[in-house]
Amino acid sequence: MKITLDPGHGQFGNPGALPGYYEGTRVFLLAQALKEELEKYRDTEVVITRKTIGDNPSLASRGGEAAKNGSTLFISLHSNAASNPAAHGVSVFRSVKLPESEELGRLLGGAVVNTMKKYTEITYLRGVMTRTDDFGGEILDYYGVIRSSVKGGNVKYSYIIEHGFHTNLTECGCMFDDHTLKELAKAESDVIAAYFGLKRKDEPDEPVGYVEYTVQPGDTLSSIARRYGTTWRVLAEFNGLDDPDLIIDGQIIKIPVKDVIYVGDTVKLKDDKTTYFPGGNPFPGWVKDYYYVVSKTSDSKGRPVYRNGDRCVLLGNKINKRSGAHGTPINSWASVAYIEKVK
Numbered sequence: 001m002k003i004t005l006d007p008g009h010g011q012f013g014n015p016g017a018l019p020g021y022y023e024g025t026r027v028f029l030l031a032q033a034l035k036e037e038l039e040k041y042r043d044t045e046v047v048i049t050r051k052t053i054g055d056n057p058s059l060a061s062r063g064g065e066a067a068k069n070g071s072t073l074f075i076s077l078h079s080n081a082a083s084n085p086a087a088h089g090v091s092v093f094r095s096v097k098l099p100e101s102e103e104l105g106r107l108l109g110g111a112v113v114n115t116m117k118k119y120t121e122i123t124y125l126r127g128v129m130t131r132t133d134d135f136g137g138e139i140l141d142y143y144g145v146i147r148s149s150v151k152g153g154n155v156k157y158s159y160i161i162e163h164g165f166h167t168n169l170t171e172c173g174c175m176f177d178d179h180t181l182k183e184l185a186k187a188e189s190d191v192i193a194a195y196f197g198l199k200r201k202d203e204p205d206e207p208v209g210y211v212e213y214t215v216q217p218g219d220t221l222s223s224i225a226r227r228y229g230t231t232w233r234v235l236a237e238f239n240g241l242d243d244p245d246l247i248i249d250g251q252i253i254k255i256p257v258k259d260v261i262y263v264g265d266t267v268k269l270k271d272d273k274t275t276y277f278p279g280g281n282p283f284p285g286w287v288k289d290y291y292y293v294v295s296k297t298s299d300s301k302g303r304p305v306y307r308n309g310d311r312c313v314l315l316g317n318k319i320n321k322r323s324g325a326h327g328t329p330i331n332s333w334a335s336v337a338y339i340e341k342v343k
């Protein structure tokens, strides 16, 4: 997914209660840290509206960038200001056009509050709010960044997050701390990853099944592991072996099998494949008109399913290639060698 982060203002925009604090500098650094956290996830691309710390694009072009670059999520990062130095707390503004974004707004606000409160003890969630204005008879978002981000309808989640008040000495101190800034980035990234079900890049692919190996005289767990391009630790853990040195001839060792196909993946049949099951019948012409959702990679006991010696997955829902509409499941096993993932 694509995400646009918008650190508010310019480099020296909005001094805070502490000398040397500038909102525009701190939120720029927060955006960098948040981008770094988010890009630890697969298929996640983060664009920052200010390319350098000195940039200060117009409000319309900040939101407009998200609207045009295909982002799903837009977050404008800020710290708040008030003439009363006692004012404090976290505010989240969402687009009035996107009522379904309320929940993620609440989760993000909660994550910011929980992080800041550890240090300030006073930070709380002032609310997830909308603010509107009348634009020649049309009620639109008051804030220019939000208003411009939701034009065109690509962006489904658009927020301004006010990370406490920089006019409040305690909350300003929190945002002025590099360690806290990193913690905020991590907390916000965790919420986004969980909400959208993102998978981390550094997590190994989960095995979708295993093959069985019968221990031969002279085998060690290490020698078996080498043969299958894995390590004895992986095999010991996968097989629940308390003592990896103790394997006996004839014992069955399960070798986890990695594959690029996961349950829930959308797949299509490869163009050069003309038979439905491995070694099976030619498939009818209509089969190629659809994508399919992988609904199962193994049987009820967790074993990989083989058909004629090929590892197979169960194809579930049909997805219309043009409209994206889901149809009735076909529930047919197909060789993993016969299908490929659809982005």
Ligand SMILES: [Zn+2]
Binding pocket: 008, 009, 023, 077, 078, 079, 080
């Ligand atoms: Zn601001």
